[in-house]
Amino acid sequence: MQLKCAIIDDDSLFTKVIEHYLSTVDVIHLDGIYHNPAEALNKINFNEIDFLFLDMEMPDIDGISFLNSLTVVPPVVIVSGKKTYGVDAFEYNAIDYLHKPISNARFLKSVNKIKSFFEKTKIPETSIQQNIFIKHEGVHIRLIVNDINIIRANDNDVTLVANGKSYKTHLRLKDIYEMLPQTEFMQVHRSFIVQLSKIDKVDGEVIEINGRTIPVSRTYLSELYERLRIK
Amino acid sequence: MNIQELKNYLNCDDAFLLSIMQKFIDEVIEITAIIKTATNNKDWVTVKINAHKMLSSVRIFEMQEIITVLEKLEIEAEAKKNADIIKKDVEKLSNLIEKVIYDVRAGLEEIKAVK
Numbered sequence: 001m002q003l004k005c006a007i008i009d010d011d012s013l014f015t016k017v018i019e020h021y022l023s024t025v026d027v028i029h030l031d032g033i034y035h036n037p038a039e040a041l042n043k044i045n046f047n048e049i050d051f052l053f054l055d056m057e058m059p060d061i062d063g064i065s066f067l068n069s070l071t072v073v074p075p076v077v078i079v080s081g082k083k084t085y086g087v088d089a090f091e092y093n094a095i096d097y098l099h100k101p102i103s104n105a106r107f108l109k110s111v112n113k114i115k116s117f118f119e120k121t122k123i124p125e126t127s128i129q130q131n132i133f134i135k136h137e138g139v140h141i142r143l144i145v146n147d148i149n150i151i152r153a154n155d156n157d158v159t160l161v162a163n164g165k166s167y168k169t170h171l172r173l174k175d176i177y178e179m180l181p182q183t184e185f186m187q188v189h190r191s192f193i194v195q196l197s198k199i200d201k202v203d204g205e206v207i208e209i210n211g212r213t214i215p216v217s218r219t220y221l222s223e224l225y226e227r228l229r230i231k
Numbered sequence: 232m233n234i235q236e237l238k239n240y241l242n243c244d245d246a247f248l249l250s251i252m253q254k255f256i257d258e259v260i261e262i263t264a265i266i267k268t269a270t271n272n273k274d275w276v277t278v279k280i281n282a283h284k285m286l287s288s289v290r291i292f293e294m295q296e297i298i299t300v301l302e303k304l305e306i307e308a309e310a311k312k313n314a315d316i317i318k319k320d321v322e323k324l325s326n327l328i329e330k331v332i333y334d335v336r337a338g339l340e341e342i343k344a345v346k
Contacts, residue, residue, distance in 0.1 A: 011287045013254055020247055059280045081287050101291040104242035 006032045008040045009055035021107045037061040056080040073229040134169040151193040188216045270321045279308035
């Protein structure tokens with residue numbers, strides 16, 4: 001298992017220490033350090049990282065506001081100089097809550113918690129369907145599952161959107177759904193299935209993926225919000 | 232400040248310890264100056280933010296006396312309390328930081344000498 005993380009904390013001495021701790025841990029790769037939460041919002045590709053170390057007390061945007069501003073909330077390790085964020089840590093399903101300063105011994109305990117969190121939640125890669133074949137214009141085409149953003153049921157066929165291209169197939173929406181890892185995909189409307197990690201925006205009963213808006217049925221709305229960890 | 236304890240706490244070698252101590256010195260000098268200027272300008276938000284920022288650093292080095300002053304300063308600045316009280320605390324902080332920098336620099340020299 002190799003996990004990618006980012007650190008968001010305005011305290012550069014602390015981030016230097018955590019960077020040092022992480023350099024001794026094989027399982028976690030540090031993708032970036034952000035001393036400014038606004039910069040983190042612009043630069044972090046949340047589809048690329050597995051979790052965040054997030055400071056709660058930063059000028060301009062605090063940790064809670066930062067989490068609330070995200071469409072998809074990644075797992076977090078909450079960090080704070082105060083002991084008052086335990087409830088928030090619980091509310092945001094934080095993997096761990098680290099109270100500054102953090103000794104190397106305490107940090108290594110946290111690493112074990114992080115590993116255990118992802119071992120429990122991540123499906124072994126071998127069990128995930130990596131690609132599927134669909135019949136498009138008479139030819140069987142291999143599509144990489146991770147490239148598929150949207151699957152739309154039309155009157156007589158189904159369109160799969162993958163890597164910006166559209167593929168039409170005569171399979172039923174239900175059949176395609178069964179071919180896909182359902183931890184990654186979700187039916188959001190009787191005519192739409194989407195890959196959750198590709199959602200860019202959620203606005204009430206509408207989601208946006210790569211500039212395309214997709215309606216969400218009320219039947220699926222609460223499940224969608226839950227799966228995206230939107231409060 | 233006990234250097235060996237700090238090394239154990241951070242589980243690091245001398246090179247990293249030296250870099251962290253030097254960074255600490257640079258930061259506290261910079262933040263103390265910011266706090267002093269902000270206090271003169273009665274900019275309590277900046278005082279609070281920077282007191283908090285420095286707290287994080289001094290906690291690593293377990294500098295209890297400075298921690299107490301900074302915690303008090305953070306609360307006072309947030310409450311926008313009496314400017315004279317804040318000024319006195321900033322003065323106290325400044326004196327303590329001066330002493331601490333002296334100690335940390337001595338620690339730095341001690342490590343370099345052993346190396």
